[in-house]
Amino acid sequence: MLPAKKRWLNELKEFLSLASISTDPAYRKEMIKTAQWLSRHLKNIGLSSELIKGSGHPLVYAEKIIDARAPTLLICSHYDVQPVDPIEQWETHPFRANVRKGRIYARGASDSKGQLFAYIKGAEEAIRSGKLGMNVKFIIEGDEEANGKSLAEFLAKNQKKLSADSIIYAGGAMINKDTPAICYGVRGLLALEIEAWAFKDNLHSGSFGGGFANPAEVLAQLLTSVKWKNRQIAIGHFYDGTTEYSDSDLESPYSEKELLKMTDAIKLVGEKRFSTIERISSRPTFEINSFASGYTGEGFQFIIPNRAVAKVSFRLAPGQTPKRAFGQFKKFINMLNPGTVKISIRKVDEAMPALMAKTSLIAIAAAKSLQRVFGRKVAWYRDGGAVPIIHDFQQITANVIMVGFGLLDDNIHAPNEKLDLKNFFRGVEFARDLLMGS
Amino acid sequence: MLPAKKRWLNELKEFLSLASISTDPAYRKEMIKTAQWLSRHLKNIGLSSELIKGSGHPLVYAEKIIDARAPTLLICSHYDVQPVDPIEQWETHPFRANVRKGRIYARGASDSKGQLFAYIKGAEEAIRSGKLGMNVKFIIEGDEEANGKSLAEFLAKNQKKLSADSIIYAGGAMINKDTPAICYGVRGLLALEIEAWAFKDNLHSGSFGGGFANPAEVLAQLLTSVKWKNRQIAIGHFYDGTTEYSDSDLESPYSEKELLKMTDAIKLVGEKRFSTIERISSRPTFEINSFASGYTGEGFQFIIPNRAVAKVSFRLAPGQTPKRAFGQFKKFINMLNPGTVKISIRKVDEAMPALMAKTSLIAIAAAKSLQRVFGRKVAWYRDGGAVPIIHDFQQITANVIMVGFGLLDDNIHAPNEKLDLKNFFRGVEFARDLLMGS
Structure with a gap:
C-alpha cells in the first residue's frame, strides 16, 4: 500500500x-x-x-x-x-x-x-x-x-x-x-399514526361480541381499502402530477431471483406494468408498518379490543407532496369511516x-x-x-x-x-x- | 340477622x-x-x-x-x-x-x-x-x-x-x-391464532416497499373478508344447523341506552333482523381479539413487517360445532389466500x-x-x-x-x-x- x-x-x-x-x-x-x-x-x-x-x-x-x-x-x-x-x-x-x-x-x-x-x-x-x-x-x-x-x-x-x-x-x-x-x-415520505377508538375499556367478547363494532376490524377495513386489488392506491387524485413512465436506464443492484433469495419471500408482487425495480425505487407505495390491537402477549384474552393503532407510510413519487397526500388520506378515511369508532390521524414524519x-x-x-x-x-x-x-x-x-x-x-x-x-x-x-x- | x-x-x-x-x-x-x-x-x-x-x-x-x-x-x-x-x-x-x-x-x-x-x-x-x-x-x-x-x-x-x-x-x-x-x-367457542409469514426478517419499506406483499395487509384483508358488509359471516355453510328465530322470552339485563353508557361506544351495531340481546347472547359472531405486526413501541420503524399474527374467535350458536367451524374457516382462508405469504392457523380453545x-x-x-x-x-x-x-x-x-x-x-x-x-x-x-x- x-x-x-x-x-x-x-x-x-x-x-x-x-x-x-x-x-x-x-x-x-x-x-x-x-x-x-x-x-x-x-x-x-x-x-x-x-x-x-x-x-x-x-x-x-x-x-x-x-x-x-x-x-x-x-x-x-x-x-x-x-x-x-x-x-x-x-x-x-x-x-x-x-x-x-x-x-x-x-x-x-x-x-x-x-x-x-x-x-x-x-x-x-x-x-x-x-x-x-x-x-x-x-x-x-x-x-x-x-x-x-x-x-x-x-x-x-x-x-x-x-x-x-x-x-x-x-x-x-x-x-x-x-x-x-x-x-x-x-422517494418522498408521509408517515402517519392512525387510531380507531371504540370503548373506554376492552369488552368481553362473550358478553358483548356481536353487538358492537370491533376497532381492529374497522381499522383493518380502512387500511385495506387504501389499495385496489391491482395494488394501485385507491385514494382520489393520489397519482396526480406523477408520470407513469418506464425509465429504460434505471438499473437494479439485484436480479429478481436475488431479491427472492435475500428475503425468503414467496413471490414478488406489485403494480402491473411496472418492473420490480420501478416498484421499489420510483413508484408511490402505501405500507402498514405496524398494527397493534388487543392483548398480544402469551395466552388469549377474549375481548373486543377498545382500540387499534397502526403506523402507516406512503412513499411518494416526484410530482407528489406529503402535504397533499396527507389531505387526501384524511379525506379518504373520513369518507370511508363507518361512524362506529373514533378515528384520529397524526402525522409523524414527512419528506419531499x-x-x-x-x-x-x-x-x-x-x-x-x-x-x-x-x-x-x-x-x-x-x-x-x-x-x-x-x-x-x-x-x-x-x-x-x-x-x-x-x-x-x-x-x-x-x-x-x-x-x-x-x-x-x-x-x-x-x-x-x-x-x-x- | x-x-x-x-x-x-x-x-x-x-x-x-x-x-x-x-x-x-x-x-x-x-x-x-x-x-x-x-x-x-x-x-x-x-x-x-x-x-x-x-x-x-x-x-x-x-x-x-x-x-x-x-x-x-x-x-x-x-x-x-x-x-x-x-x-x-x-x-x-x-x-x-x-x-x-x-x-x-x-x-x-x-x-x-x-x-x-x-x-x-x-x-x-x-x-x-x-x-x-x-x-x-x-x-x-x-x-x-x-x-x-x-x-x-x-x-x-x-x-x-x-x-x-x-x-x-x-x-x-x-x-x-x-x-x-x-x-x-x-354460546360455543372456537379460538384461533392465525399467522401470515412473509420474510425471514423485516424489510426496509423505503428499499423494498412496492415490490413485496405486506403480511399485515394480507392478514387484515383475510380477516375482514370473514364478514359481509351486513355483518353476517361470509364463510360457506357457516350458519347450517342454526335456527334464525327471535325468542320473545329472551330478556336483557341492560337497555340499549345502558349498554352505550357502560361502554362509551358510539353506537350499537350488528346483524339486521336481530335485537341487541340476541346479537350478544345467542347469535354466532367473529371477533378479532388481537392483531400484532411490526414494531409497535415508541417511535417509527420504516419496515414491511416480516409477519403478522392475530388472535381471533368465533362464538357459536346451538347447531354449530367448533370442529366444523374450524374446518370451514381453514377452507375459507385457504381459498382467499393470495399465495403471497404463508398462512398458518392454530386452534387455541374450543367449546360446544x-x-x-x-x-x-x-x-x-x-x-x-x-x-x-x-x-x-x-x-x-x-x-x-x-x-x-x-x-x-x-x-x-x-x-x-x-x-x-x-x-x-x-x-x-x-x-x-x-x-x-x-x-x-x-x-x-x-x-x-x-x-x-x-
Whole structure:
C-alpha cells in the first residue's frame, strides 16, 4: 500500500473511533468532539472551516475558494452514526476500526463517515497537487440518523453561504462491487399514526361480541381499502402530477431471483406494468408498518379490543407532496369511516420526493470521472428511501446528484458495518478527479 | 340477622379466605387446602365426600343419597378463583372478606364460591330439616378459571357416578338485583391464532416497499373478508344447523341506552333482523381479539413487517360445532389466500354451544322455587360466553339449567369482587326449597 493510502486509512480509523451516536444524549460530548475533529482536519488539509450551531448537533462547514468567479461544488454528508445495538453481534469493537479481507469494519464505515472521508481525501489531493479546478464547500451534519432538521433549517436561512453551481450528496451504494452508480431520484415520505377508538375499556367478547363494532376490524377495513386489488392506491387524485413512465436506464443492484433469495419471500408482487425495480425505487407505495390491537402477549384474552393503532407510510413519487397526500388520506378515511369508532390521524414524519436530472452538468461530469476511475460505465438508479435534503438543495441549483461507494451488503444500521477499502480508495480518486475539473 | 345467617356468613368468610388461584402454580398448596376444606365441610353437614385426582387440581365430589329410587339433582360449580391483580385497586384484602353496605367483598365472592356456598347451605338446611326431597350430588372443580379439562375428562369416564335426573350449574347472574333469572343457553367457542409469514426478517419499506406483499395487509384483508358488509359471516355453510328465530322470552339485563353508557361506544351495531340481546347472547359472531405486526413501541420503524399474527374467535350458536367451524374457516382462508405469504392457523380453545330446554322438569321446578323466594317471575336469558361443561352434562340428561345469584356489576375477574348478601341468603332459600321438592 502506498504511504499516502496508509495515512488516509489511519486517519479514517481515527475518525471512525469517535462514537458520534446522534440519537443517544449520552454521546453528546462525543458528537462535539467529532465535529471539532472534523473541522480541524478540514483546516489541516487547506480549507477554512467552522462549526455552526443549530437546533441539533453542530454542523461542520468548510470551504476552499480558489476564485470567486469559478464554479462551486458543494459536498454534503453527515458525521453522525447509528447506535451499535445489538453490541454482542459485533465481531470487533464498533469504534475500533478493524481491517479484514480488504474491508474496514466499524460503525459509520459505510454510513457515512467512510464515504465522506473519501471525498475529503480527494479534496486534499486536489488541493495538494495545486490542480483544484473549482471552489469546494463541505456541509456536514450531525443529525441525519436522528432525523433532525438543523441542516434544512440552516439551508433555508443561508442559501448564500451554501450557494453552489453543483451539489453532490456523498452517500449511497454502488450497483455492485465494481460498477459505480449515480442516484438520480429519491422517494418522498408521509408517515402517519392512525387510531380507531371504540370503548373506554376492552369488552368481553362473550358478553358483548356481536353487538358492537370491533376497532381492529374497522381499522383493518380502512387500511385495506387504501389499495385496489391491482395494488394501485385507491385514494382520489393520489397519482396526480406523477408520470407513469418506464425509465429504460434505471438499473437494479439485484436480479429478481436475488431479491427472492435475500428475503425468503414467496413471490414478488406489485403494480402491473411496472418492473420490480420501478416498484421499489420510483413508484408511490402505501405500507402498514405496524398494527397493534388487543392483548398480544402469551395466552388469549377474549375481548373486543377498545382500540387499534397502526403506523402507516406512503412513499411518494416526484410530482407528489406529503402535504397533499396527507389531505387526501384524511379525506379518504373520513369518507370511508363507518361512524362506529373514533378515528384520529397524526402525522409523524414527512419528506419531499426528488428527481435529479441525469443530464445536468454535475451528473455528466461525475459519470465521466466515475468511468475514468472504475473503467466501467456508470449505472443509474433511484433510491426508494427518503433523502429530504435533496429537495432543499434543488432550491439552490438543479445540478444535484448522489454518488456513494458503499455496497448494499455493508450492514449499515446493523452490526459489523463495513466498507470495501478498494472502493474507498476509488472514491478518493473520483473526488480528486472531479474536483480537478479535468 | 338470624344466628343461622351469621354462621353461614362466617363460614363463607372462611371459604373466601382460602386463596384458591388455579392459574398460578404458587398457589398449589392453597388449592389443595381449599378442596380439603370444602370436602370436610360437605361431610360436616351430612354428605359423604371425597377428593378426586385428575389432570388438574382435585375435584370435590359429595353426595347424599336418600333413596336409590328417588330422583337425583347434581349441582356443579367451581372452587377456584381468578388472580387478584391489580392488587393495589382492591379497597380491602381480596382474601379477607369484608362486608360493606350489604355486600361481601372478596375474590370469589360472586365467581363462584359465594354462589356455590348458597347451594351448600341450602342443602344443609334441607338435610337438617329432615325434608330433603331427592338425592343430591355436588361436583366442584378447581380448574374452571384455568380452562382445565379435568371435570370434562372425569365426566366422560364416570357417567354413572355423576348420573342424575337433573343438573344445575350453580353460577351466573340475575337479571337485576331483585329479579331472579335462569340461563338456558350458552354460546360455543372456537379460538384461533392465525399467522401470515412473509420474510425471514423485516424489510426496509423505503428499499423494498412496492415490490413485496405486506403480511399485515394480507392478514387484515383475510380477516375482514370473514364478514359481509351486513355483518353476517361470509364463510360457506357457516350458519347450517342454526335456527334464525327471535325468542320473545329472551330478556336483557341492560337497555340499549345502558349498554352505550357502560361502554362509551358510539353506537350499537350488528346483524339486521336481530335485537341487541340476541346479537350478544345467542347469535354466532367473529371477533378479532388481537392483531400484532411490526414494531409497535415508541417511535417509527420504516419496515414491511416480516409477519403478522392475530388472535381471533368465533362464538357459536346451538347447531354449530367448533370442529366444523374450524374446518370451514381453514377452507375459507385457504381459498382467499393470495399465495403471497404463508398462512398458518392454530386452534387455541374450543367449546360446544348449548341450548337448554325452558320446559324441562328442572327448569320448571327452579322457576317455581325462584318465584316463591323472590316473589317475582323468573327472567330467562342466554349467556353469550362459553360454559363448555353444559354440553357434556346434556349427554347425561336433558334436564340442565344454570341458576346464579350474582349481578352483572359484581366485578368478577376484577378488583373489588362482591356479592349481594340479600341475594346470597335468597340463594340459600332457593336451594333449600328446590331440594325439598315441595
